[in-house]
Each structure stands twice: as structure tokens, then as C-alpha cells.
Amino acid sequence: MTSTASKKAGAALAGLLVGGAVGFVLTETIAVFFHFVLDTTLDVEGNGALLALFAGVPLLGAVIGAVVGVRVAGRDGTGR
Numbered sequence: 001m002t003s004t005a006s007k008k009a010g011a012a013l014a015g016l017l018v019g020g021a022v023g024f025v026l027t028e029t030i031a032v033f034f035h036f037v038l039d040t041t042l043d044v045e046g047n048g049a050l051l052a053l054f055a056g057v058p059l060l061g062a063v064i065g066a067v068v069g070v071r072v073a074g075r076d077g078t079g080r
Helices: 004-036 048-073
Strands: none
């Protein structure tokens, strides 16, 4: 039988990976939208804020995913 801490650690890792992947896909979707729809290529070399955004969104998604994973794993199954 696995312990609660082990369940939470596994859920945190899964949430971290899934959240990071979702954040990455979101940034790529934004880049594709700007490139094909607005006909503007986003250049992160000349813009520090854009670089921070493209680096920060996957990190933020990973952190949020880990927190959600731990919270879901911490539920007792009674629906409360």
C-alpha cells in the first residue's frame, strides 16, 4: 500500500510535466497565431519582456500543474 506522501509526490510530478507541456503548447500556439494570422514573426532576441513571457508561461504552467496534482491527490474520495 502506498503512503499519502508517495501519492502526492507522484501527482506533483505528473502535474509538473503536464502543466509544463500545456504551457509550452500555449506559447507555441500564440507564436503560430501571430505568424500565420497576423503575419508577424515574434522575435525574442530584441525584446526581453517577450523572452520572459515565453520562458515564464511554461514554468508557471508547471507550477500550477504540480499544485493541482497535489491537491487532487490529497482528496479523500468523499467528494468534499
